[in-house]
Amino acid sequence: MFTMIPYRRYLSNPRRVFDSMLSDSFFRPLMNDGMFANGFRVDIREKDDAYYMEAELPGLQEDQISLTVDDNMLTISTDIESEDKQEDGNRYYCERRTGHVERSFNLDGIDVGNISANYKNGILYLTLPKDKPVEKTVRKIAIKGEEPKLEDR
Numbered sequence: 001m002f003t004m005i006p007y008r009r010y011l012s013n014p015r016r017v018f019d020s021m022l023s024d025s026f027f028r029p030l031m032n033d034g035m036f037a038n039g040f041r042v043d044i045r046e047k048d049d050a051y052y053m054e055a056e057l058p059g060l061q062e063d064q065i066s067l068t069v070d071d072n073m074l075t076i077s078t079d080i081e082s083e084d085k086q087e088d089g090n091r092y093y094c095e096r097r098t099g100h101v102e103r104s105f106n107l108d109g110i111d112v113g114n115i116s117a118n119y120k121n122g123i124l125y126l127t128l129p130k131d132k133p134v135e136k137t138v139r140k141i142a143i144k145g146e147e148p149k150l151e152d153r
Contacts, residue, residue, distance in 0.1 A: 039101050042076075051110070051128040055103075058122035065124060069112055076124065077102030 041056045055076055057065060066077045079100050086093040111129040118125050 039103055040076075042103060050130055053105075053124075053126040053128060055124040055126070056122065057119070057124050060122070062119045065119065067117055067126075069107065069115070072107045072112070073104045074107050074110075074115070074126075074128075075102055075104045 043054045045052045057078060059082065060078055060080075064078050066075075068075045068077075077100065079098075081098050083096045084094070107128070109131050111131050114129045116127045
């Protein structure tokens with residue numbers, strides 16, 4: 001289960017870590033009220049043969065979600081563009097949300113070639129099958145009683 005720890009790209013760059021401590025932590029409480037304010041929620045369950053991931057991505061169409069595997073990292077990303085307009089007599093309400101959200105996960109111990117996904121009712125379901133354990137084989141080496149030739153040394 002420890003291989004499915006989210007990858008935090010910003011932690012690999014010291015400048016980004018410093019910037020995120022100054023700006024993100026200060027403004028985060030002001031921005032936490034909206035959908036996708038801090039990314040999206042993901043649940044991961046482990047079974048004997050696979051990990052099962054559920055990512056909450058409500059209000060999106062299947063073609064708006066991008067799933068990529070690169071350098072043993074699974075990345076789920078989407079660009080959000082939504083607009084809500086309501087007009088009632090003298091009242092006018094309009095709210096827009098735009099942005100890009102993504103989360104990445106380490107795929108150590110996962111059979112990358114057999115990952116499957118489907119999307120239903122705002123939830124992205126992923127099946128991440130575990131790699132089959134490699135069977136170790138022991139090979140016995142026979143010792144010959146001959147003297148080695150100079151070319152063999």
